[in-house]
Amino acid sequence: xxxxxxxxxxxxxxxxxxxxxxxxxxxxxxxxxxxxxxxxxxxxxxxxxxxxxxxxxxxxxxxxxxxxxxxxxxxxxxxxxxxxxxxxxxxxxxxxxxxxxxxxxxxxxxxxxxxxxxxxxxxxxxxxxxxxxxxxxxxxxxxxxxxxxxxxxxxxxxxxxxxxxxxxxxxxxxxxxxxxxxxxxxxxxxxxxxxxxxxxxxxxxxxxxxxxxxxxxxxxxxxxxxxxxxxxxxxxxxxxxxxxxxxxxxxxxxxxxxxxxxxxxxxxxxxxxxxxxxxxxxxxxxxxxxxxxxxxxxxxxxxxxxxxxxxxxxxxxxxxxxxxxxxxxxxxxxxxxxxxxxxxxxxxxxxxxxxxxxxxxxxxxxxxxxxxxxxxxxxxxxxxxxxxxxxxxxxxxxxxxxxxxxxxxxxxxxxxxxxxxxxxxxxxxxxx
Amino acid sequence: xxxxxxxxxxxxxxxxxxxxxxxxxxxxxxxxxxxxxxxxxxxxxxxxxxxxxxxxxxxxxxxxxxxxxxxxxxxxxxxxxxxxxxxxxxxxxxxxxxxxxxxxxxxxxxxxxxxxxxxxxxxxxxxxxxxxxxxxxxxxxxxxxxxxxxxxxxxxxxxxxxxxxxxxx
Numbered sequence: 072x073x074x075x076x077x078x079x080x081x082x083x084x085x086x087x088x089x090x091x092x093x094x095x096x097x098x099x100x101x102x103x104x105x106x107x108x109x110x111x112x113x114x115x116x117x118x119x120x121x122x123x124x125x126x127x128x129x130x131x132x133x134x135x136x137x138x139x140x141x142x143x144x145x146x147x148x149x150x151x152x153x154x155x156x157x158x159x160x161x162x163x164x165x166x167x168x169x170x171x172x173x174x175x176x177x178x179x180x181x182x183x184x185x186x187x188x189x190x191x192x193x194x195x196x197x198x199x200x201x202x203x204x205x206x207x208x209x210x211x212x213x214x215x216x217x218x219x220x221x222x223x224x225x226x227x228x229x230x231x232x233x234x235x236x237x238x239x240x241x242x243x244x245x246x247x248x249x250x251x252x253x254x255x256x257x258x259x260x261x262x263x264x265x266x267x268x269x270x271x272x273x274x275x276x277x278x279x280x281x282x283x284x285x286x287x288x289x290x291x292x293x294x295x296x297x298x299x300x301x302x303x304x305x306x307x308x309x310x311x312x313x314x315x316x317x318x319x320x321x322x323x324x325x326x327x328x329x330x331x332x333x334x335x336x337x338x339x340x341x342x343x344x345x346x347x348x349x350x351x352x353x354x355x356x357x358x359x360x361x362x363x364x365x366x367x368x369x370x371x372x373x374x375x376x377x378x379x380x381x382x383x384x385x386x387x388x389x390x391x392x393x394x395x396x397x398x399x400x401x402x403x404x405x406x407x408x409x410x411x412x413x414x415x416x417x418x419x420x421x422x423x424x425x426x427x428x429x430x431x432x433x434x435x436x437x438x439x440x441x442x443x444x445x446x447x448x449x450x451x452x453x454x455x456x457x458x459x460x461x462x463x464x465x466x467x468x469x470x471x472x473x474x475x476x477x478x479x480x481x482x483x484x485x486x487x488x489x490x491x492x493x494x495x496x497x498x499x500x501x502x503x
Numbered sequence: 504x505x506x507x508x509x510x511x512x513x514x515x516x517x518x519x520x521x522x523x524x525x526x527x528x529x530x531x532x533x534x535x536x537x538x539x540x541x542x543x544x545x546x547x548x549x550x551x552x553x554x555x556x557x558x559x560x561x562x563x564x565x566x567x568x569x570x571x572x573x574x575x576x577x578x579x580x581x582x583x584x585x586x587x588x589x590x591x592x593x594x595x596x597x598x599x600x601x602x603x604x605x606x607x608x609x610x611x612x613x614x615x616x617x618x619x620x621x622x623x624x625x626x627x628x629x630x631x632x633x634x635x636x637x638x639x640x641x642x643x644x645x646x647x648x649x650x651x652x653x654x655x656x657x658x659x660x661x662x663x664x665x666x667x668x669x670x671x672x
Binding site for chain 2: 078079080082083084086087089090091092094095097098100101102103104105106107108109110111112113116157159161172174175176177178179180209211214215
């Protein structure tokens with residue numbers, strides 16, 4: 072609805088005012104004029120302040136990509152605001168979006184100054200693609216005589232990246248094979264970590280000569296260092312289902328919340344270590360990110376994680392699940408391990424001799440969603456049986472040499488990384 | 504809907520009912536007590552007005568009050584009329600502010616201040632009209648005064664309605 076239209080207030084003042092004057096004349100009673108005189112005055116002032124402008128409204132978000140828990144502002148731009156005295160903004164709520172003011176409504180006097188239009192603040196509480204609720208904006212003229220709108224403005228969308236849960240690891244990755252990075256190699260090279268002191272060979276760099284040892288031994292000696300290498304890391308994200316309810320970044324976490332946030336944290340850690348990280352999402356979206364490194368690659372990974380939707384793809388079969396793992400890649404499977412497909416695919420990777428580890432992302436206190444009307448006892452029994460099944464599957468994976476660790480933030484992977492690194496140095500029999 | 508009203512909105516809605524009811528009962532000091540059925544009717548319409556400040560119930564409640572003042576008092580130039588005028592104005596302004604947004608809209612202090620000042624300003628019209636009416640009360644009315652007044656009121660009404668509909672279009 073566009074155009075300035077008389078308000079209910081103006082109509083009421085006009086009607087009561089004219090009725091009062093008419094009654095006063097008809098009944099010959101001047102007191103009725105006294106009663107309605109203020110209303111007649113308000114109506115006259117409302118009519119006199121009819122705006123002639125044609126305001127144009129638009130709204131925009133300060134940031135269209137942000138992490139869950141962060142906040143941004145939804146700004147309203149009013150062009151040609153002459154004659155506008157009051158602006159009201161009402162925004163409909165949306166799932167996993169907090170707003171300030173809490174009610175999503177704000178109204179202030181602007182007196183024609185568009186810079187004073189109220190700003191709504193929003194904060195997404197969960198990762199994913201979030202769309203703001205539809206907003207309605209109403210402009211009111213002086214003395215509330217006329218109103219423009221309320222005009223609907225469609226809600227804008229924003230990409231909410233998962234918060235990178237506090238995570239760090241001091242452990243070496245099992246099989247660093249790249250050329251650059253921060254992981255210590257078993258080979259000597261141009262790194263900074265001391266390896267040994269040995270006699271000078273032709274081709275050694277002069278700056279490597281250790282003069283103290285050389286003078287004592289009457290022969291030139293050089294210091295050697297270990298090379299520093301990067302590793303390839305593949306994150307396998309299980310998005311086949313979402314178990315439990317999500318309360319957002321500061322509430323209860325569902326299994327997919329834990330999975331996505333853990334994947335984001337591990338990816339960020341390895342990217343900052345100079346490793347090449349790739350990601351495969353097992354879910355309806357088939358999101359796939361190839362190996363890469365650097366901040367831009369991290370943003371791409373987080374963006375893909377933000378678009379993860381739970382569900383089973385149509386053609387899901389363990390033998391057809393192509394994870395495209397190359398030799399030397401460390402595979403980190405983030406999963407609640409409630410789907411046989413993921414368990415089987417993980418076991419197949421472990422049998423190939425690849426360093427595989429499973430990060431268990433099933434929250435301890437998760438309660439499965441059941442169809443309404445289901446007997447609670449039966450549902451509970453089924454859930455317990457499913458968990459027993461899951462425990463057996465995890466035990467079988469452990470016997471294949473695939474460690475399983477529950478996600479607990481910083482240090483989650485340290486122990487298993489060290490064990491895998493030690494094992495990588497031993498001769499192995501690979502099953503093909 | 505009502506449950507989500509802010510405390511400020513509750514206050515405005517209460518002012519609407521109190522204003523209309525106060526204007527009706529202001530005839531009591533002047534010696535005219537409205538019938539209970541009329542009080543109940545006005546309260547009911549005022550409650551609808553409070554819940555829906557943009558509805559026609561507002562005009563209905565106020566016209567009922569004005570009509571009662573015309574019917575109930577034969578010599579109505581009692582100072583209590585100023586109280587009734589204030590009551591009607593308070594109800595109207597409270598409804599105007601409440602109608603600036605939904606019931607969940609928090610009240611802005613600047614808006615309240617501005618409308619309070621406006622209400623006080625336009626309320627001056629009531630004692631002015633009352634004073635003029637008191638002064639000319641005992642004067643003999645010129646011939647055709649009331650007819651001229653009726654014509655002026657009708658012309659004003661038609662002009663206002665024409666202006667209203669033309670600008671709404």
